[in-house]
Amino acid sequence: MTTEGNTFSQLIDEAIQLTGRGPAARPRLIAYSRSSMREAQVKALFHKDRVEDILTADASPFIWTPPVTIRIVETVIFPNEVYPDFITPSRKQRLPSSLGDAFYYAAQNYYVFSGVAINDAIDISYFTYFSPLIYFATDKRPARFDLETLTWEYLDNDGIYVSSLSTTALEQAARDKVTNWLIFNWFELVLEGTLAKQFKIIKDERAVT
Known part of the structure; x- marks a missing residue:
């Protein structure tokens, strides 16, 4: 019998049990748990959120649509070690610069990179928010973490939990569906934030502890 922990679904199960609200509160x-994770994540730019x-570039200028979870771009490097400036749309984009026409800016859900040629490689690093995790029933979870053995097990195509899948990529994908670094390393912190929000709503005195 697996002593499961450190996953989103298990966190929700524990929250239901501790609040006594039943599955209807799920x-x-x-x-609440997603909100608690966002509150923790925005306190700093954590290296585990860096991509x-x-x-x-398939055009010049090049327009890039980032992942929907993007938080902020950290560094952009054009060929020949050119570090373009971030310049918002303005006259400044047309002023003479030691970098020529190399700059970039953001608008709505895209970024524009000026000063690159077609097929140029652009090195980029950026920070992301967590992808929303969903709840899985106990016997449907793509991966489970055993707190006693500190090992993962994975749901195979036959609906059986096994110690490994055919590739490490499949194993990582399964883990990504059930947890993130904050839940895995700070499970109790996220659980506490989730409970506090629930207790506050129902005016339970435990909300202040």
């Missing part, structure tokens, strides 16, 4: 507790990537 949607609300899911929302490093290489973009390939």
Whole structure:
């Protein structure tokens, strides 16, 4: 019998048990836990939220649609170690610069990179918010973490939990569906924030502890 922990679904199960609200409260507790994670995440730019990537320009200027979870771009590097400035749309974009026409800016859900040629590689690093995790029933969870053995087990195509899948990529994908670094490393912190929000709503005195 697996002593499950450190996953989103298990956190919600524990929150339901501790609040005594029953499965009907699950949607609300899911929302509270997501809110608690966002509150913790925005306190700093954590290295575990950093993504490093290489973009390939298919036009000049190049327009990039980032992931919907993007938080902020950290660094952009054009070919020949050119570090373009971030310049908002203004006359300044047309002023003479030692970097020529190399700059970038953001608008709505896209970024514009000026000063690159087609097929140029653009090195970029940025920070993201967590992807929303969903709740899985106990026997449907893509991955489970055993607190006693400190090991993962995975749901295979036959609906059986096994110690490994055919590739490490599949294993990572399964883990990404059930947890993130904040839940895995700070499970009790997220649980506490979730409970506090629930107790506050129902005016339970435990909300202040």
